[in-house]
Amino acid sequence: MASEQKRIRIAVVGGGIGGLCLALGLLRHPQLDVHVYEAAPQFAEIGAGVAFGINAQTALFKLDPRIRPAYETIRTSNVDASTDAEQKKATYFRIQLGMDHKNGKDKADDQICEIMCVGGFSSVHRARFLDSLVALLPEKVMQDNVSFGHRFVDLKELPDGKVQLEFANGKTAEADAVIGCDGIKSEVRQILLGRDRPESKPRFTHKYAYRGLIPMERARAELGDRQAQNSHHNLGYDGHVLTFPIDKGKTMNVVAFQTMERDWDQSDWVKQVKKEDLVRDFQHWGANVRKIIGMMERCDMWALFEHPPSHTYHKKGQICLLGDAAHASTPHQGSGAGMAIEDAYILSSLLGDIQDTSMLEAVFHAYETVRKARTQLLVSRSHEQSMLYDFQADGIRDDVSKLAEILPRRWDWIWDEDLEVELRDARSILNQKAPNASKPNI
Known part of the structure; x- marks a missing residue:
């Protein structure tokens, strides 16, 4: 195990689905010192049901093998969905x-x-799903690596290259890097992109x-x-x-x-x-x-x-965005949470490859390179989806035959993603930025 002095301290701001999935992925790597800061007095999710496509489930189970049995106990499926036996697909x-x-x-x-x-x-109740993730955190982690009642408000760069997080309760904390998982109203996003820039705020x-x-x-x-x-x-x-x-x-x-x-x-x-x-x-x-x-x-x-598309998801190896903080989408393609889980798998895998803080900027660059286009495409495609559903799409409107032709293919690009190819591409980029500095844990 890496010594305490050499461990890379990662501050995760936000303990929703994205933040907890990231934490579970990071905790598997002993050289990483992970701390989750949550504004609420306990882990909690807003909303009820959330659907997960095969892409999200794949990322989820790769993050931590223990998640699969936990997920299976709470998942819900259609009762009488028809099945295409030849393609092994169901409704x-x-x-x-x-x-x-x-x-x-x-x-x-x-x-x-x-x-x-x-x-x-495949769907789950958000609160029950979050509870199942929390149950995978050891008691010692809950005591030592999680801080509730810490609403993040500001970030300062320190002379030694670290960052100082400031919270509404007056407390501060230091980290080598902060990862914003604080949702669509993300304070981390506003600091990264600039509070006065239109791209920093949701529309x-x-x-x-x-x-x-x-x-x-x-x-x-x-x-x-x-x-x-x-x-x-x-x-x-x-x-x-x-x-x-x-x-x-x-x-x-x-x-x-x-x-x-x-x-x-x-x-x-x-x-x-x-x-x-x-x-x-x-x-x-x-x-x-x-x-x-x-x-x-x-x-x-x-x-x-x-969110409008942002020009970047990271800065100087000190700040990075994940999930809704990076690419908040409407729910019309049912993939916002799934994209956050994909983010968590890719980013935690890349961070698990490195042994010192000099590689943080290269990791965030590789992560952004493979994730930005895909995740921002979800935002635009989901917006388009609402127009299709509401008979408002130009050239289609309420043409039922056109809708029947178009809609069945709208999810293929989401579900058919090969996350291992994506991770391999990211690792290649990481090695190009700093040859021989990463040690993939494949």
């Missing part, structure tokens, strides 16, 4: 009309297409969503087993409604999207509204969508923001 989502088409022929609940993928649909997408959890027994009674127990996108004019099972099939997760022409004029991105406002937004939709809306008890409106 990820069914996409259907959520309201009657203006052509007078196509009706609500008519299927547009099925999205197929290896393994089919409103003119979309908002209502979120809800419905007991599966009630959903089955109202909608029938097929609609309630399987994942569906219900498309319509200027909005769409997503449903999928979570909690091992005990709950139906709902996200109902709508379009807003005006800008979001509140500092808080979650707004309490009345049930009649929610019902009014979907009053012209089909019977099943109206039933779903009627079963939703929470009436919170969530504004949807995304």
Whole structure:
């Protein structure tokens, strides 16, 4: 084991899915001294269900072999998804009309297409998934390597090349490098890119969503087993409604999207509204969508923001961004959390290859080189996806036949990524920046 004096101290700001996955990957390397700083009094996730494609699952299980059995105990799949036996693919989502088409022929609940993928649909409850990751952290790590109640506010470069983190509670900490995993409102991002630069702050997408959890027994009674127990996108004019099972099939997760022409004029991105406002937004939709809306008890409106593309993810081997802090996306391709997990796998692997701080800048450069284009593409493609779902895409609009042709291929570039090739490319870049300085742990 590397001596305490030579260990590379990595400060992870943010203990959400991305930050915890990164920490689990880094803790496997004895030359790295990892410390997680979380603003909340405990690890917690906002939101309910999150879907993971085969790419995200692959990265997750590579990060730490212990994650696979933990994941399998909480994952939820479709109940009756059709399967393409020849390609060994199963249904990820069914996409259907959520309201009657203006052509007078196509009706609500008519299927547009099925999205197929290896393994089919897989979702988890965010909080339970985070709990399963936390359970993998040894008690000593929780005591010595995690600080709660530490809201990061500023960063200073020290004369010896280290950085000093400052927190709202008045405390400070030193590290060789800080990795911002602090989400879409990332303070680390603003420091890295410059607080006055437009690219440092998220932008409103003119979309908002209502979120809800419905007991599966009630959903089955109202909608029938097929609609309630399987994942569906219900498309319509200027909005769409997503449903999928979570909690091992005990709950139906709902996200109902709508379009807003005006800008979001509140500092808080979650707004309490009345049930009649929610019902009014979907009053012209089909019977099943109206039933779903009627079963939703929470009436919170969530504004949807995304990050404009940033020119870099790192600076001087001292600061680096990961997950939503680097490339916050809308949820329309269901891959934001998955990209953060991919980031964590690549970055933790590269950091595990080095033995001293002189290599940090080369590591961050290699990480950015292989990750930036892919992750920023997700932001733009997810934005495009919302336009397709809401019949707003130029040249397509509400053309059901075109949607049926286009949508099934929209996820291939996400799911088909070979992470080992990506990591090999990153290691090659790392060696070019500093020949013979890395020692890949393959």
